[in-house]
Amino acid sequence: MATQEEKVAIRGLEGVVAAETSISYVDGVHGRLLYQGYDIHDLAENTSFTETVFLLWRGRLPTRAERDTFRSEIVAEMRLPSQVVEMLKLTPPNSHPMGVLRTAVSMLAHFDPDAEDQSPAANGRKAKRLLAQIPTIIADLHRVRSGQPLLSADPHYGVSANFLYMLRGTPPSELERKVIKVLMVLHADHELNASTFTARVIASTLGDMHSALAGALGSLKGPLHGGANERVMEMIRDIPDVATVQAYIAGMLENKKRIMGFGHRVYRTEDPRTKHLRRFSEMLCQQRNEAHLYDISRRIEQAVMEAKGIYPNVDFYSATVQHALGIPPEYFTAVFAASRTAGWIAHIMEQYADNRLIRPTSHYIGEMALPFVPIEQRTAPGGRS
Numbered sequence: 001m002a003t004q005e006e007k008v009a010i011r012g013l014e015g016v017v018a019a020e021t022s023i024s025y026v027d028g029v030h031g032r033l034l035y036q037g038y039d040i041h042d043l044a045e046n047t048s049f050t051e052t053v054f055l056l057w058r059g060r061l062p063t064r065a066e067r068d069t070f071r072s073e074i075v076a077e078m079r080l081p082s083q084v085v086e087m088l089k090l091t092p093p094n095s096h097p098m099g100v101l102r103t104a105v106s107m108l109a110h111f112d113p114d115a116e117d118q119s120p121a122a123n124g125r126k127a128k129r130l131l132a133q134i135p136t137i138i139a140d141l142h143r144v145r146s147g148q149p150l151l152s153a154d155p156h157y158g159v160s161a162n163f164l165y166m167l168r169g170t171p172p173s174e175l176e177r178k179v180i181k182v183l184m185v186l187h188a189d190h191e192l193n194a195s196t197f198t199a200r201v202i203a204s205t206l207g208d209m210h211s212a213l214a215g216a217l218g219s220l221k222g223p224l225h226g227g228a229n230e231r232v233m234e235m236i237r238d239i240p241d242v243a244t245v246q247a248y249i250a251g252m253l254e255n256k257k258r259i260m261g262f263g264h265r266v267y268r269t270e271d272p273r274t275k276h277l278r279r280f281s282e283m284l285c286q287q288r289n290e291a292h293l294y295d296i297s298r299r300i301e302q303a304v305m306e307a308k309g310i311y312p313n314v315d316f317y318s319a320t321v322q323h324a325l326g327i328p329p330e331y332f333t334a335v336f337a338a339s340r341t342a343g344w345i346a347h348i349m350e351q352y353a354d355n356r357l358i359r360p361t362s363h364y365i366g367e368m369a370l371p372f373v374p375i376e377q378r379t380a381p382g383g384r385s
């Protein structure tokens, strides 16, 4: 074991290899992303969200019959205990949907018959239930808050189309079904990102699946992680037109502000997920007569590249795509969470299957051997007693 003097902290654990995984692979130099060995471009074009989930959880693509069974089992679970729906109604209308989602996932554990059963069979049932319940929480919360009746899942749709249907109440068009499916496939996993690491740390204590997901949700909520997409939309809305973009971005950078939706710990080139979302953003913004949102986004991309040489990440075009699907911005990060639940669960299962408690160490930089001062003799900093 390293002595205190030999210990060196790696800030942000950059480059530290903390797990072995076969779930996904990010090649930050060449801009590649693989799920279980398959290229993200092939999966985005050719698989449904549930097919991708099957792949992430079981390590292989399903047959048609397997996919259909898996899909209907999950869709059948897209409903919530009435107590959880009541809780959604009790939350203050301005509380953030990601916070409500975190609370709801925690609460679901109390109504899950398998909550404390850690057997592989029980974990398999919880996995399907949670994958189904998380998009339902988001849809129901939006319906409750906008005073609209809650909808049941339509067995003709898969998880992603049902999510859109249950949120908006109108049948999604063929293009919209494709876009939400691709968006969810693209967000389904991304190696050892902060929220996945959080989930694995909790799983490594042999903590239960609901706890691991609640922790992951807390991690994803932060603006440096999943919370970026909502802020991207705020920025795009804040910019009146394309002509103002350059000055706006220059002003932000001068003030040392981060441009949300840009930069990445691993990618040194374009994030492979960007090209799909950029294409859909253009298509949908034009269709909705909101081409200016796409034009402003393109100009921001150019301005940030010129000023900092930084590429957009998955959150940048996900903002206008979700907006064009009729999803309110405060729900953007929650949609990311609904998709990433697939990856979180895959990683939790992988951790359980070959577990060792994740417990790193730290480099102590504080004082040593201070003489103890009795409380009567202590003074506060600044001389106040």
Ligand code: COA
Residues within 6 Å of the ligand: 012, 223, 224, 225, 226, 228, 257, 258, 259, 260, 261, 262, 263, 264, 265, 266, 308, 310, 313, 314, 315
């Ligand atoms: N806007 C402006 N500058 C940025 C930036 C951004 N979005 N992302 C990185 N940089 C700059 C930093 O200021 C720093 O520049 P410097 O060396 O001149 O000080 C350099 O790039 C490296 O940044 P660092 O914070 O060390 O990178 P990181 O790997 O720790 O951070 C992110 C990665 C994702 C946290 C960071 O890029 C970021 O804050 N992005 C915005 C939030 C976001 O979109 N998050 C979603 C990620 S998928």
